[in-house]
Amino acid sequence: MNTDAPRLRPPNHRVDRRAVWWWTTRSLAVTVVLTVVPVVPALIWEPVRPWFLIAAGILGGVGLLITVAMPQWRFRVHRWEITDTAVYTSSGWLWQEWRVAPMSRIQTVDTARGPLQRVFGLSSVTVTTASAAGPIEISGLDHTLATEVADQLTDSTEAIPGDAT
Amino acid sequence: MTSHDDHHPDGEQHDEEQHEGEQHGELPQGQSREPGQDQGEEVRWEGLSTLSVWASTVVVALFMVPAAIVGTVVLFVVDVSNLWALLPLPATLAFIALMTYLDLLRLRATRYRVTPERMEMRSGIIAKAYRSIPRERVRSVDVAAPIYVRIFGLCSVTVGTGESAGAGGTDQLQLLYVTAGQGERLRRELLRRAAPATGSPDGGEGTGEEEAEDDGTELVRLNPRWFAYAPATTATFGVGLGVIAALVGLNAQTGGHGWQWISEQAGLPSAQEMSSFVMGRLLVVLPVTLLGLLLSGVVVLVATAVETWWDYRLLREQDGTVRLRRGLLTSVSLSVEGRRLNGVVLHEPFVLRSVGGASIRAVATGLSAGDAQKTEAKSRLSPAMPVRRARELGAALMREPDSALDVPLARHPKAALRRRFTRAALGSVAVLALAGVLAWAQQLATESWWNVLQETEAEFMPVPLISPSAEAAPGWGWIAVALLGVVVAFWYAVGSYRGLAHGLHPRYLVVRKGMAVRDTVTLERSSVIGWRVTRSPFQRRLGLADVSATTASGEGLYTAQDVGLGQGLAWADEAVPELLAPFLVRDQGSSEPERPSALP
Incomplete structure (x- = not known):
């Protein structure tokens, strides 16, 4: 292959360090729920108890493994950057995604914070374009920073005329 | 009219609040605030055709009145002295009258008008709703007349705006039903910005059809021979x-x-x-x-x-609008604003492809219709036709002397083939294992098993054939079928690898993929509103990526699948200069000068 084949450079900014704890908590919550679900019939129903306990064990084990590995991995991947002309993000862990949207095609900018994000003082910035590909989301930003980013994006997009399609 | 590349209607300064122009909501009763009435001249509100109500009344009456009469007769036959037998007929009539009355009320409450700036619609009896669409945001107008509506000279009009529909998913405004004359007038006026509504609300009745025939160039018309391609599907x-x-x-x-x-x-x-x-x-x-x-x-x-x-024609009208007409029982007329047609899809399902056929679909803004299946049905611009003809039509639609469908396409790396072989191998193992299990089960099966199977089958099959043929099949039959499956799987893998390709035309980008259905998509480079690159763990290991252009048109995401990462990024960078460039680095150290980030 060409030696001068282009690569994507990682976006400039990492998300907030506290996002690791947010992802850990979220993953742990899902793991606990999924593990408890097969435990309930195991307690009630004697004959199938070993099978359900094995299922619970596997689910719990895999869940814990993900809980340990995923947040650190995500923290290495999740990055964002806003230039004068575009929004650039990367996200994911096993399956990774890079998104670029030009400033001129941005339709709306929102910030949102779920209950769990609020516990850690985090917010997400959602940038919507006219595409059906779904919005670009920068999650796990410090709340004040997220508000600043959203304000700045709103100002930049307002300056550009057109109906963003 | 406006040039093809112009995506920003002049004189229109939109602020960030995109939905400002479009208002849904309830108005307090009695208070009829009418935004958009800023023009001095008053444009009259028009109503839907009441004919549709009478039509449905007639249809319902045709079914219910005879039923009521039969009921009365039966009741009398059972017991002559039973006076209740007289009830069904008046009750039915009262019911029909009530339904008709309510329907009329609903219809009367629905009013629409087209002012020079916007299309407005009011509806609702108790909860009043007002909806207004700026005319410059109208992307497509769809006039449909199913047979049961057409015999009353009516049609439905659906106006598409191309807003990425949010909650509720209504980016459309639908009128059920107006007269054919009104429908034709709406179709012509709504997409014509230069010459706005002249406002003769009840004129144009009946004259529209004939006039429309010759104002425009015909791109294609039905050749009945093409119906021969219709059965060429799986x-x-x-x-x-x-x-x-x-x-x-x-x-x-x-x-x-x-x-x-x-x-x-x-x-x-x-x-x-x-x-x-x-x-x-x-x-x-x-x-x-x-x-x-x-x-x-x-x-x-x-x-x-x-x-x-039936009666399929595709016209380009003088203002650039592309107009599709088709249909025998349900006659459909769909107009798409020329500059909103951002590309075409050459659609080749496997069987059709092997007999040399293809069809053309639109990649256009404002054709979305709720769910993906309806959107897909709405974007079809041609029936199955010879592939050469389809390519010509595609070229004519894109208005380019050298068609974007004919540009040389680049193959994807061999690693993409390896991925498909891996999948085929996994599938093969599964099929072989299944065949082994079935052959083994057949060996084990005793006479009583077969009897049970046959009895079960006889329950619902008039002539049981499946279980006897399964019993008669030799043990190696399963393996033979499985081996055939393996061959097909690898053949399919090669075919889908060959389907993968991407290319660039001066104005369009081109991606192709698919084995069962091969779609060659051309998308106007100026309509790309972002890029998405995704990589699975397997793709990262093989140096591959899915590089997708996002757009407001069509499916919203067009992907070069399993392209080499460097190859795909170079392609994307060339297709839309300056969008991706700041974020790319070249391996030879000659990295792009990084733009200063706007944020600390």
């Missing part, structure tokens, strides 16, 4: 099988008595006799059955194609 056998499955299902619902009754009436031999008769002459019966399936499928599919594509 569904041809499926349709026939579907008919048989439906019959079997019906028989099962009657508990098998349906077939019993028929065979007794017709004096047919018993199921066992027929079954053994068929099993004895498998070589004759099998081809005849297949032929029957094929024929019924062909008939159904050709009939469907004739219904859908």
